[in-house]
Amino acid sequence: MTEPAPTTVNVDDVPEEEYLEGEHWGHAYKVLTPSIPRAGHLGVNMTRLPPGRTACPFHYHQKEDEVFFILSGRGWLRYGEQLSELRPGDCVSCPAGTGKAHQIANPFDEDLVYLAIGPNDDHEVCVYPDSNKVMVRSLKRVGYFEKVSYMDGEPDQPKIFELIEEQKR
Helix, strand or coil: CCCCCCCCCCHHHCCCEEEEECCCEEEEEEECCCCHHHHCCEEEEEEEECCCEECCCCEEECCCCEEEEEEECCEEEEECCEEEEECCCCEEEECCCCCCCEEEEECCCCCEEEEEEEECCCCCEEEECCCCEEEEHHHCEEECCCCCCCCCCCCCCCHHHHHHHHHHC
């Protein structure tokens, strides 16, 4: 048997990482495209969603399209105002920039396993309408925005004029 190419992995050889929080949040996943962050833009994770859990809050992306392909088990998709049951073979497309949020949950007694496919854009902005949070990946922050006027917090005299005067000295 020949060695696989350095960009090839077998799902059985990939360690599973688990993130669980409380009784209803969290999942386990395997990164199936470990070479992508260095050499490409598209990633694939195999996600295992245990019974009674959802992987993440209801959210939508500004830049990243996402696709989910159901491998085994059953679940429910919340997409905008619509709820629909998921089963093996279903492929869910969640285009970016639409303002339509999505979330997958597993209310059943067996694991739901699916592929999560999408880019990992360094400049992604993700919005969580149920909690009014916003994630700005380039700032490495999730938080709440407060609406202010454009000039709020700016000094009467812009700092550039002070810097120009210092430069002249």
